Amino acid sequence: MVRAFLALAVLLGALVDLSAGFKPADSSSSRFVPNSYFVEVDASSSALSKRGLTPFAALSRTLAAVEKKGIPYTVRQRFESLPDVFHGASIQVPEGTSVDELSQIEGVKRVWPVQKIVIPREPPIDDYVSTADSSMSSQPLAKRASKAEKRATTFPPASAYAGDTFYPHVETGIDALHNAGILGAGIKIAVLDAGVDYTNPLLGGCFGPGCHISFGYDFCGDNYNGDNTPVADSDPFTTCTSHGTHVTGIIGALANEYGLSGAAPQATLGHYRVAGCNDISSDDLIVAGMMRAVQDDVDVINVSLGSVVSWINNSPTQIVAEYLATQGIAVVASAGNDRTEGLFFAAGPAAGVATLAVGATDPLYWVAYNATVRNRGTVPYMSPMPFGLTGNYFLYFTSTDPSVAADACTALPSSTPSLTSRVVVVRRGGCDFAVKLANLAKAGAKIVLIYNSPNTLTLPQFNVGSTGLTAVGGLRYEDGVKLLEYYNTTPRGQLISFPVGPLVPGVVDGVTGGTVSYYSSYGATNDLTTYPSLAAPGTNILSTVAGGLGIMRGTSQSSPLVAGAYALILAQRKSENLTPQQLKSLFMTTSVSAPNTFGSSTPDSIVSQGAGRIDVGAALAAKTLISPSELNLNDTANSNRMQRITLTNRNSEAVTYTFSSSFAQGIVTYNNARYSLASRGASSDVIPSTTPNDFDSPPYNVLFSTLSLTVPAGGTASFTVSFTVARYTQQQAAQFPIYSGFVHIRATSASQKVQTFNVPFFGLAARMIDMPILDTTGVALGPVLPFLAVGQDIATGPITVSRSNPPTVYFRLAAGTRRLRVDLVAGDIDFQGTIPSVTNPSRRLAKRSTRERELVARATPTLFSDVPTVGSIFAPDYFPPRDYLVNGPYPFSDYEYALDGKYTKKDGTTGTAQSGVSYRVLIRALKITADPTLSSSYESWLSTPFQYSA
Template sequence: MDVSSLSDEMGSTRVIRMNFDYTLFKEMAPFSPHVMTQVDKLHAKGITGKGVKVVDYTNPALGGCFGKGCPISFGYDLVGDRYDPSSLDPTRRPAPDKDPIDCHGHGTHVAGIIAARDNPWGFNGAAPGADLGMYRVFGCGPGVSDEVLISAVNMAFEDGADIITGSLGSHGGWTESALETILSRVVDRGVVCTFAAGNSGAFGFFSPGGPADGNGVTSVSSFEAVNASVMLYTSHYSTHGGEWREFGFVPATRANWNVTLPIYATSLNTSITNDACKPLPDSTPNLGNKIVLIRMGTCLPYLQARYAGQKGANHIMFYNDVPGASTVSVADRPLPHVRIVSAGMVEPETGEAWVKALKAGSVITVNVTYPDIRGGGAVSPFSSFGPTFGMDFKPQFGAPGGNILSTHSIAKGTIEVMSGTSQATPLMAAIIALIFEVRGKLDPRSLTNLLAAHAVPQLRNDGFRFFKGLAPAPHQGAGLVQAYNTAYATNMLEPSSLSFNDSDHLQPQLTFTLSNYGKLDVSYRISHVPASTVYVFPRRDDPVWHLPMSLRWDFVDAAATLGFSEEQVALAPGRRKTVSVSAKQPTNVDLERCALWSGYIIVNGRDGSSLSLPYQGLAGSPHNKTIVRSDKVILSDSDIFDQPRPPKSTFTLPAPGRFNVTDVLPLGFTNLGLGSRIIRVDIVPLTTCPPKGLAIDDPIGCSNMKTIGQPDMFLGEAQYYKS
């Protein structure tokens, strides 16, 4: 393909196409994530930042070295390559050394977002002058335990870090874990801690990631880049044994390709929304010698992979149901008795053309161009939703994390396009470094207040189009941060958000404080703009009515009514004013479904300043929701984790210290409607003390029962993963 013609077709969109030796077409326009967040304006003034941390120093764009005088100048490897917190193999325990090189490329990508130097690919880091440190906590496998992360945080703190940033997380919602407690203490000592909000947007509200949900920890949401980068690996196809033609695909987390096989589509309907979301029909042939084509839809890819795998599938090619193609994971959950060795994704046009050809026998023609990004500038669909289960406001604010070009490990191609709150978080850390260079170091809470007040809330977008009305505050936080405005701001709001809680605990009145740090008198006007209100739970007739809605949202035309003690405020230089805010929750909503309402208090100054303060509340009572349904609790086993065992099943438990990975153990399995701080399962020896009934002070019906041994209350298992 001619490079000049591609540039004309694509405008400012960056396209990278790969055939393992990749060809690169770079945009000459400013790097859009920097334009979106005003980083380019600070760079124009020579501001480059100082004091962050991240990863893989062998990439030339990261200076190609580690140590004094290098972009990544300090750090430590806490685990070694073979570390696996879920393994019982003693050789998989942490093996620390002084060389913190990353073996996956995830950390390298994060580091490049902060500190990449000028390079042939037309992008650079947001804070290339920063003094970076890297503390490696992942081995070459997935997962890291609490104690390793706590050690890394303590080490970074002792080494004098100004900002600690982490592109990792776990399912959260509570604020009291060991790691979150440590991070909150570090924040109290004056060190800013930014962590990824998580990529669990598909799971709906009340799904913030930990440890970003910790008190004082800055939780970072992701927004889609206005100009997207896409990296497509070039492969070929033919029709009826004819001419070989090119197509582009994005490899999945499992990508052992290099096969030549026919395509089999699980559905010939290119509009289907639940393709392979349930067991495939009996008429399905053995799929072991085919590449299975599946349309993305309303269920998660690992479920589609499971059902295809049950028919023998080894290779799956998804085609997207929204514009573009991205990395897809088929390993979110264990897949017992299923062996998916490779997966990937093609753009919708490619998959639809293949399905049409399979259905009608027509010749397939493929055009590998990347369509317009219809969600550019919007909060990323994958970005996790708040609030916490305690109705704390999360995330705080966001930065571009969707379709981000950055450095990657040399072994895997030097550069890569990736998406996630993992990409938004280092950009946020870099922006903070730039602000510190301009304003001097701020305490974490003042910094959060300042960033939130000058962030810009964005409109709601479903991946295809924008809607009238702002995206819910518990999804985007305060909005898209603005580095330049924050660095030179003379006005501030505090706190960074307001939470009016739920109907049972509604706060009738809260306050915020407006401060004028400028040199002139300023008059301000106070108002508010509601964001989109959305139901947390589905209708009662839904089969999963007790679970928060996921993959689809039910918005309702309702909003809270806010009242202010003052709507006009005049402040002399150095003065501040506290304003009271009352909230009346929306009345025309179904309280049983818990309507999450939110919006932004707007403060416009006569000096041209414009500030906003996000707020939220919940119309309904999560306290009264069903957390565990009796028909959703099953006794399963460690081999097939979510299938019930038949009555009177027998398990042979190994003696202490004799466990083998092949042992099949009993496993309690349930779906929680909402989070629970503690989940306890007791194995009761009925022959010793058969329960005869339930008593208030004796829930398992055996008042004289004693535990056998002491249960482990803390296990060093994999708790956190790359976001």
């Protein structure tokens, strides 16, 4: 992808100036590493034997062929340790080298651009702006080792973890395993992330043999930004960012006086650093890290980073992650924080058959410590660590009316008493937290408590930063109102103190606790596989950060909790040799469904929560293995209405299984789509909604081949589940609704022990072939897409351009596609696109009409290959995903190709467009389930003609 500002030019032709609303992005914001590609070599046994080569010789010969082709290169990473799955290298080549050129070289199997991967930022909260460096949100620990200090970790005994009350553990059943002494001993876990501050005493204080973090590697160095050369090092240490340290602590933090610990604190931990200080990685580093895990004999890998892929097994990271599962290495990955992108926005490497994609829920409980209110008892407040302030302080409320939303949003009045020795309490709302804190600090406040507004998202961790405040904490709404009552009814003033003490258990989040988090990405994949797989607490999770403790939120936090839980099960059930696929099934089928809203009895959609929130105690106890662990019913054109479920009874006694079902919340992809008789599909809402509506599914039936099965110990049996076709109107189908639910399996052993299992299912009540692929709106850029432009002037007719100031073609994908082609074609080509050549200056949505389809059927050759082209501009081997619209780093993403006249011929050689000859650009995107050999299977756009001046 090329993104560029182009200078305004004097042109001969038809142009319209749309500069007011047309703002291309700077090329530095590209989501790809400049001029860098994965080159996969065909290392199959048949290919190697035919050429008489070893895998390593094949790679060397292919790289030599690249250079012989006249393409000088430098190797970024070599991938030679797993020739059966992915053999090749990532290379950097001169600017202008195309995917097509590399794909045509002898020995090359596939080519992908190397993609930048940004470590997920904390999901935003409307009235809160997090610091750019998450380590600034920490509170420091008193005891900390020097990096240069060489020593071994002193490991707390197993008894130190008994009586576990850490809130994410209590909610997920990890506490019961800790109380039983199950702590992950003997299991090796690797974290792929942004580096780790192992000098933090809760992470053992050192690195290497004898230390808690005993192995690892730095693949990139501090200064890696995706555009420069990574500098490798054997030490994964960093304090310039806290993401990796926080993730590592969720897995393995050691017992301490604060009351938190990691999920698997006795597991052997390692860290592979794949991102620099600016939190940018690239997918070739992630692949290198995953391959390193094989050499280090790792059991579980956690990857709390990724990027949109839309499909399964479509990127090098996904391919390697899936292969690792066949080798007994479980990959657990965060599902992403891109909920505002809407449905069908799956990320890699999380999206996979064996890989576990973890979404996030809001915890049932708050992270809180107790403040003591004189003569009144205690009140919990949220902070990474207890304030630890000595003495008593009088309370002061800036407003005694809890309904005032703009509390402290303006400067405090001159009548305000001295606040230096008081605890100032304010209500959330009316302005950003930063504004409130600045006004309070200006008035002399040092200690501040902010209480939540009613029925609002949980509060974030507050950063003191440079405000001059000493401490800032959060309160639930009900606790703020309680303190206000004390304040109003204590004539001489209410005193409060903040003693040192551990976390307070059981502080209930009565607003969003237990629901899917507001940022957790939706599925499904374009292949209509379940995404996310399941969920775990991810909001406001307390863990280690650089130099201390901090609270962070995201699927980055839910994923390591599950990775640690995996280790607990593997440690306790080691003799069973559970495969990653079996582990995934155990966790999915024993999960607990999350409600669609707080307190609701309706489960959230499967494409929101997956199988539900993990229940580690149930997974440990489960001796029934269920396959498959999810039922994907597909779309209405390819419906899998009958599914077979196999039960394997690993109990020591016979078990009788009975079956039932329930339905989850329906959800739509396009909120405002309207059925069009002309187009036989959606006539608007080409872009999936960023806030998809709930949908009440029409009734449908789930029938079982038998209502019960008795399976002897060690036996296996199967039953079938049949789903009736739900009746949807054409209008409903135009919104692409997803219906979902659960098959419930109740297992009763001969000794009357009972356990329940849940198998999620979902289907699409529309045809994937009807999903619009090319964006034909002006939502992202302003002008209606696609279009051809020179500078900020958009072509509306034939134009003549200079090679020094070439035109650029702009387009976006509103959905993923299995085949995308951008070709240079003759200006007089006999072809009618499905989208008009000129979409501007009109701001109306480009229509896909019956008339256009009829023209296409008459004018377009039957076969895709029959369309005459001059050469290829962009023809990726992989399946491109949908573009970002809201939450990307730009914030949107698009395709912007500068047409400098160069193209790739079918034989892989480079051609150059002639001067004075008329050309067009032809974009074709395959509809998701359509036949790629047919021309009618593609959405297409043909640009206005252009020619190069002499």
